[in-house]
Amino acid sequence: MSTKTKYSVCTICDIGCQLRTEAEDGKVKRVLAHDNPLLAGNICFKGVAAPRIHNHPDRLRTPLKRVGERGADQWEEISYEQAMDEIAERLQKVVAQHGPESFAVSTSGWNTQTTHSMDRRFMNLLGSPNWTSGVSLCAGNTAAVNKLTYGWFPMGDFAEANCIVLFGHNPRKHSWTPIYNMIKDAQARGAKLIVLDPRVSDQAEVSDLHLRLRAGTDAAMCLGWLKVIFDEELYDKKFVRDWCTGFDELKARVDEYPLERVEEITGVDRELIAEAARLYANADGAIIPWTPITDMQISSTSAIRLHSILRAVTGNLDVVGGEMLGGFSESYMPESELGLHDELPLEQKSKQLGFDNHPAYTYRTAEMLKEPTEKVWGYPYADLIMGCHMANPSEIFRAMATEDPYPIKAFFVLGNNALMSYPNQHQILKGMMNQELIVAHEIFMTPTAMLADYVLPGDVFSERNHVADSWGWMTRLTLSQKVVEPPEGASGTFQFWRDLAHRFGFGDRFPWKTVEDVLDHRLSRSGRTFAEFEATGFMEMPPPKFRKYRRTGFATPSGKVELASSVLEELGFDPVPYYREAPRPTEEYPYSVFSGVREDPFFQTGQRNIPELRKRCPLPSIFIHPVDAERESLDDGEWVRLETAYGDVTAQLAVQKSMKPGHLRVPHGWWYPELRGKVELGGAFLSSDAVLCADDDEFLDHEQGIPHFKGYPGRLVRTEKPAVFDALQEAS
Amino acid sequence: MTRRSGLRQWYLETRAAAMSWVAGKLFTHKQTGLDGVIKRAMLKPRGSGTKR
Numbered sequence: 029m030s031t032k033t034k035y036s037v038c039t040i041c042d043i044g045c046q047l048r049t050e051a052e053d054g055k056v057k058r059v060l061a062h063d064n065p066l067l068a069g070n071i072c073f074k075g076v077a078a079p080r081i082h083n084h085p086d087r088l089r090t091p092l093k094r095v096g097e098r099g100a101d102q103w104e105e106i107s108y109e110q111a112m113d114e115i116a117e118r119l120q121k122v123v124a125q126h127g128p129e130s131f132a133v134s135t136s137g138w139n140t141q142t143t144h145s146m147d148r149r150f151m152n153l154l155g156s157p158n159w160t161s162g163v164s165l166c167a168g169n170t171a172a173v174n175k176l177t178y179g180w181f182p183m184g185d186f187a188e189a190n191c192i193v194l195f196g197h198n199p200r201k202h203s204w205t206p207i208y209n210m211i212k213d214a215q216a217r218g219a220k221l222i223v224l225d226p227r228v229s230d231q232a233e234v235s236d237l238h239l240r241l242r243a244g245t246d247a248a249m250c251l252g253w254l255k256v257i258f259d260e261e262l263y264d265k266k267f268v269r270d271w272c273t274g275f276d277e278l279k280a281r282v283d284e285y286p287l288e289r290v291e292e293i294t295g296v297d298r299e300l301i302a303e304a305a306r307l308y309a310n311a312d313g314a315i316i317p318w319t320p321i322t323d324m325q326i327s328s329t330s331a332i333r334l335h336s337i338l339r340a341v342t343g344n345l346d347v348v349g350g351e352m353l354g355g356f357s358e359s360y361m362p363e364s365e366l367g368l369h370d371e372l373p374l375e376q377k378s379k380q381l382g383f384d385n386h387p388a389y390t391y392r393t394a395e396m397l398k399e400p401t402e403k404v405w406g407y408p409y410a411d412l413i414m415g416c417h418m419a420n421p422s423e424i425f426r427a428m429a430t431e432d433p434y435p436i437k438a439f440f441v442l443g444n445n446a447l448m449s450y451p452n453q454h455q456i457l458k459g460m461m462n463q464e465l466i467v468a469h470e471i472f473m474t475p476t477a478m479l480a481d482y483v484l485p486g487d488v489f490s491e492r493n494h495v496a497d498s499w500g501w502m503t504r505l506t507l508s509q510k511v512v513e514p515p516e517g518a519s520g521t522f523q524f525w526r527d528l529a530h531r532f533g534f535g536d537r538f539p540w541k542t543v544e545d546v547l548d549h550r551l552s553r554s555g556r557t558f559a560e561f562e563a564t565g566f567m568e569m570p571p572p573k574f575r576k577y578r579r580t581g582f583a584t585p586s587g588k589v590e591l592a593s594s595v596l597e598e599l600g601f602d603p604v605p606y607y608r609e610a611p612r613p614t615e616e617y618p619y620s621v622f623s624g625v626r627e628d629p630f631f632q633t634g635q636r637n638i639p640e641l642r643k644r645c646p647l648p649s650i651f652i653h654p655v656d657a658e659r660e661s662l663d664d665g666e667w668v669r670l671e672t673a674y675g676d677v678t679a680q681l682a683v684q685k686s687m688k689p690g691h692l693r694v695p696h697g698w699w700y701p702e703l704r705g706k707v708e709l710g711g712a713f714l715s716s717d718a719v720l721c722a723d724d725d726e727f728l729d730h731e732q733g734i735p736h737f738k739g740y741p742g743r744l745v746r747t748e749k750p751a752v753f754d755a756l757q758e759a760s
Numbered sequence: 761m762t763r764r765s766g767l768r769q770w771y772l773e774t775r776a777a778a779m780s781w782v783a784g785k786l787f788t789h790k791q792t793g794l795d796g797v798i799k800r801a802m803l804k805p806r807g808s809g810t811k812r
Contacts, residue, residue, distance in 0.1 A: 349772070566788060567787075569783065570784070571777040572776060
């Protein structure tokens, strides 16, 4: 018996915990905590379940070609070479007929990990700008919007911060575990915690101040904080004077939001708002970490910008205990460079869906930031967390369905259950049914993959080598080692794009044969190979540099922190952040629905087929406050249908005091792998929150075009337990 | 934050860079040499994820 233990970067969620993986006789046996004491606590039950995922009997192991109607889930097995030949031929046909922009890709770098931007490279050489990802709603869009204000996306210095502000974010022991651990450590040394969340979340329970704001009102709350900070002169006047532009315009906007008004909008007592603002502004080092909540609101661009502005005016930017502006790694070529964004002609960039209407994270904005980005960070395209040059997903799916403004006819999904990952699931289905070619690259059959023409098996983190750089966000490099071989028919996403590129005649631009060759290329910047990196350590952490702007300025057109954004102004938007009210509950739809919520055992739409995880959460629940449940004459555990004007979700009711009255909370991404073959698309339309929210302009943030997932009108209806759930129990 | 003196800012930055350098030297290598000794001393056996 041979046993091997190697270092891993887990990809079961988006956090990338450093772990160890042990294999016996070529099979992953278990996942262990890291042997570095500082990292050992960063492990959750999803990571521990990795062997069950990697060795799962239902893992895709052979390329599949559709033989029945689209979505009928009928396949024949074919070889990888045949699949790639046919995919290349059919894609060439689509491109010849409809143009390269008719090819769109939706992917998740969290799941695929080692694409090395080869997808962007291929698309840019081909001429298609229509790449998108779940990061358009989550983290990637935050990175892009942060760049508007100071040219990079900062990372909070948890180790030294004395105040941490969580806008709805709720890191827990088994979700965002490293963040949870860092918050706990900070609190243990005396740091204060402010939580803004409609419900009493885990973090709210241990916070120093909890502001139970109405869902979707983050921007108004931030304007209220700034009102206090400006009125009481709690801001860093020297930094504002020397390094900020647009203060007067911002102050005029802030003055429109006296605390009486903010109290009325947010539902939070004005004294508590003022107390929180003072606690944040007076702290000797304070951070507002990234949050998936502010990412998905109707005023998201303004709210994210207001986070940025709070960081800047309180003097917390690029200082110890504040928010660090990392820059590119000096020793590892960033994906931004590998993607060859400068080779996509401007004419094609301008065809990117979203470019005209919702440009904040598209090429249109990236082009405007090229010069300052190169001046400050050394390369013109900073594609941070893959999210800074994306197409707008709603516009992609609309074009797929309606062929307006032009047809999208080929759609590839890699590590991404796209059908259920964006708003307006019905339109996504319609769009997918209108495709000439769909390719899915996945480790399990998903509802999206069931709609494909070809399904290619992917690999998992224990089966590949990698050096992770947090998708360009940080300069820290972490080692992930291959410990077992992938299934014979599986490929990594690097291999997929490389092999496709060679079939398109781009071989000279894809000279690498293996993922290790690409790692060698990326590490050559520091004169090393992957083998040399792997032989020495598991992590590289360059010492931080602070207040770098004193030498370079900020990577914005003015070289300063733009409190009033010159980029937004040039794009025709309000340069100063504002609050926009989302559609309010009505008599017909009396509740404010809060969707996109993550449950500990799962990441997005995954892992419902892993018994160890599923038993922790066998079925989805819709959460409600006892007062509302009583008014509706509903009891805990009853079956209900949550309805909006756009769709409905069926689940059991969970009555919880922690909920805010008037709000309903829906978990994200539910489908039922065990119903495959029994119910259409594995029950993708039974309980998926993506059917509830529309992507009409009324519900979209203006600048980014992202949906309002945090507080839209809905109602509850008692229902009988659907018969399909009996079948589900039998299957279980 | 706004009340940090220039000297204190310099001290904090120097300390953070030094701590990061030390951590980078001591805790980013494999189970060999001083790194291994320190890790074995600090990492409690129950820190492992799954049990056999």
